[in-house]
Amino acid sequence: MSRNVSSKELMLTNIRNALINKSKQPFPNLEGTEQVYSREEESLEVLFAQELKAVSGQFVFCETGAELVEILKEVVSIRELKHALCPEPWIQELLEKNGFSDFLKDGAVTGMDAGIMACDALIARTGSILISSRLASGRTLPVYPPVNIVIATTEQLVYDIQDGFDLLRKKYEGTIPSMINLATGPSRTADIEKTLVLGAHGPREVFVFLLDQTS
């Protein structure tokens, strides 16, 4: 340990000595709140749906929980999904009340066809899902099973990443989660000849069910 303290001191001393000569700020008069992103005139819902689709994600808008259940059943049957984990209590309750009991299993995340989970925010501008390790889905469920199903509510939908961060801050005030992740569409790679392949290591398919909270 004593060696480590001296390593720290050595590095900090080197850095402080290096910084004795200050450099000039590159753009000293650059202040302003200009709109840096090109903003579309669409509603947040439409914008999110477009952006998620653009990154090969799938968007489902549901006016009621019943509608959500119905469409989810279709997805499960078309994709022939056998088992899924859904640790988020309110979603679990909704699904178990509606005939998903056999589908939802306890067990290792590695044996699941899908992960069903909540999120902390949806980002309309980029079609992204903001999650954290504080959610019941934790770190592994969002990224190991081949299909990822996110159930969000309209009040979680915000315009930009910055707004999502604000929601996070309010929600977890004081105790930051050990992991925060912004996920945008299914896992992908273009490492072989720039050919786009979905499902590199994470999920091949990402569904976002947006539940209208106003109805």
Add this chain to the structure above:
Amino acid sequence: MTKRVQTFLSQSEAKAFDKQHKHKLQFNITKYDQTVVRGKQQYADLEFVKKRAKNIKYKAIENLDRYLVEFETNFTANGGKVIWANDDKEALQEILKIVKAKKAKTAVKAKSMATEEIHLNEFLAEHGVRSVETDLGEFIQQLDGEPPYHIVTPAMHKSKDDVAKLFADKLGTDINLTAQELTLVAREKLRHEYVQADIGFSGANFILPDIGGIAVTENEGNARLSTSFPKTHIVVVGIEKMLTGFQDLAMFWPLLATYGTGQKVTVYNTVMTGPRKENEQDGPEEMYVILLDNGRSKLLADEVKREALYCIRCGACLNACPVYKNIGGHTYGTTYSGPIGSVITPHYKGMEEFSHLSFASSLCGNCTEVCPVRINLHNLLLYNRHESVQKGLTSMSEKTAWSLWRRAMLNRKTMERGGAGMKNMAMKVLFRNSWGKHRSMLHFAPKSFHERWMEMHPEK
């Protein structure tokens, strides 16, 4: 001329005239160029964002000591452990201590240039730890026993057929697999590795002092998996990856994506602030962040060249560079290639051995033009040249040539002594070696402009 320079010159020549190599590189970079145009469309005022990004990196680097301490305080409060490593040896020794304490046998590794810099895989292998690269491009390179070719696209120089052949040789798969099928082979193989590995290694794109966290950007999900299953997560990160705080990410994530791969935002952007917390489902039991100096504070000491530390490693300057496009990534013989590599490597690893890289540039300025944090890359190459000349690292013949050139140019009489024939001869003698054999020598006109002017205006 050092051996390194000789190798650089001969490999440059070999690669520049290798048509197949050029074709693969051109194919990749053309596709990159096309997608970057789309990525930039998200901005209404991109120039403003680039300037703001540079201001933020300026602030982070100018106060680096303060931010590093702030990071340590907050990360430690989150339950993480910070290790300060002044060089590669120190970093490796600290890693070895953890490996031994955990009795680790296997590790999964997300893509990280800092771990390339310290040659982590070789070191782990020497100490009986099997370390598996999980990024597809790095996985391919590891199978082939090669270092990454490009900081963002590690297997850029390999065609689909090259990869299919490599997989067939090493993994016994069919030689005709498609890109899709090859990716699936890697996916299936690596799924098992994440789950059973003792240690997960990653780098970091950003350090966040205010929350005591690091951020990792990736598309594949391999870094997410490598940092979620293993009980120990070790991060190796260069100290210059500092930002001023968590909120900066909202700007830097889209910026890195735009210039790295032409996406609006990369698929997975992950902030990690420590090991699993009590009220959390899963995650590592321990998390270490190794803060690596390894030459960076030397570059920091130069207040002009310091801005090279603002680099966010998007790879845009490599893709834009006519030299990189001709000689390719491996020819540089460095961890960091392309313009940014030529700027920083002489400071990290010694001007004596690496100053030649600063001369291997046409100074066209395209690197500066494309840099998302507006680093004056081609100016910094010039500053490196200046430093190398000041340190007397140029050859005796070049010094002599320039001193004679200077003397001639400063005096009209000396300049015009002897005719064009003499001048042509002098050029040949002075610059025979440095001029380059693929470039035709200067050819002087029989009479200089001055001589002709005097003839046309005899009254003056």
